[in-house]
């Protein structure tokens with residue numbers, strides 16, 4: 001009942017977000033170049049690290065993904081996902097799941113220990129019926145700060161479903177602006193936004209949509225409480241791998257990560 005009242009009142013809803021945010025205290029500086037990435041993450045909500053994986057590493061991860069028994073694959077329209085791939089693919093575990101730098105940046109950013117909820121590898125292919133790429137329409141994964149690492153294992157041009165993000169939409173200050181200025185967004189706690197609302201959000205935040213086209217091997221770190229989606233894929237395919245982290249204080253052991261990652 002109390003939750004329902006909070007979620008229907010903008011001021012109370014924002015106070016609750018602020019209270020939750022205050023529980024997290026950013027940690028002291030971390031070493032370079034990680035600190036540089038961290039500062040960009042604070043400012044923009046997203047940071048791109050080129051050449052994180054070599055061509056050979058990308059190829060080896062794709063080959064490992066393709067050789068996995070189909071019984072492990074979950075099909076979401078044109079998106080083939082393998083959750084918990086680190087348990088069945090040693091190379092995904094070694095190169096991606098166990099990466100300590102992501103964890104360091106994420107822990108400094110969220111100000112808490114991190115729980116890696118899952119490592120998920122996915123291949124999306126062309127489907128003319130899909131308006132968006134992986135994750136569906138524009139959304140926030142939640143109103144709590146979240147952290148996700150994404151690596152492109154194949155080249156991603158505008159036609160291959162690039163990640164899209166509105167820089168700056170992750171900060172509490174800007175969440176407040178959108179909450180109070182966006183007209184007719186109902187319910188106010190909804191994570192999903194239609195195209196007209198996204199145009200309005202860009203005006204409110206004096207920002208614009210960034211399209212993350214990049215060559216294979218590129219790593220993207222993002223606070224996915226910022227507004228984001230994936231562009232629909234017009235041709236070819238896109239191989240990518242994802243780590244979904246959450247602050248330990250917000251982790252619920254009964255989380256349905258497959259549902260969460262569907263955002």
Ligand SMILES: [Fe+2]
Nearest residue numbers: 135141224263
């Ligand atoms: Fe998402």
